[in-house]
Amino acid sequence: MQNSINLIKVPMYMSRGFLAVPIQVELEDEALLQIQASLLERIQYKNIKGVVIDLSGVNILDSFLGKTLLNTVAMATLLGANTVVTGLQPGVVASFVDLDMELDGMQTALTLEDGLSVLDLAAVPEMDEDIEENSDYEEEYPDDEDVGTEVIEANE
Numbered sequence: 001m002q003n004s005i006n007l008i009k010v011p012m013y014m015s016r017g018f019l020a021v022p023i024q025v026e027l028e029d030e031a032l033l034q035i036q037a038s039l040l041e042r043i044q045y046k047n048i049k050g051v052v053i054d055l056s057g058v059n060i061l062d063s064f065l066g067k068t069l070l071n072t073v074a075m076a077t078l079l080g081a082n083t084v085v086t087g088l089q090p091g092v093v094a095s096f097v098d099l100d101m102e103l104d105g106m107q108t109a110l111t112l113e114d115g116l117s118v119l120d121l122a123a124v125p126e127m128d129e130d131i132e133e134n135s136d137y138e139e140e141y142p143d144d145e146d147v148g149t150e151v152i153e154a155n156e
Contacts, residue, residue: 024057050119056087
């Protein structure tokens, strides 16, 4: 039996202090845990204020994925990042309900763009204070520009 490692690249886009993580493929448990660790590191070390986890490419939710997702949202919140989950497919929503998962701490939106809008609205009071205190605001947060793309490699 041949032992091969398939690498999956999951992009993480950072813009205006927010991190967008579009997951467009079904992931094995180990890859999901690597993404979780990478996301949490970025929140801590890059001063991320909000995260959108887009699951539009995920059609099936098992108990491990569901629990890991809920734990990731809780951990990100504890690190100070408002988190929104987007792109939930009907089968994934049904699985959350069928698995009787506690969803109280999870914000959702239909699309990645909607999720970013939720984060924008939540950040408005904080951003207004930052603008008054920091005259260099426009240099730090240019309008609608990605300040970088980060890609992690995860074993499938």
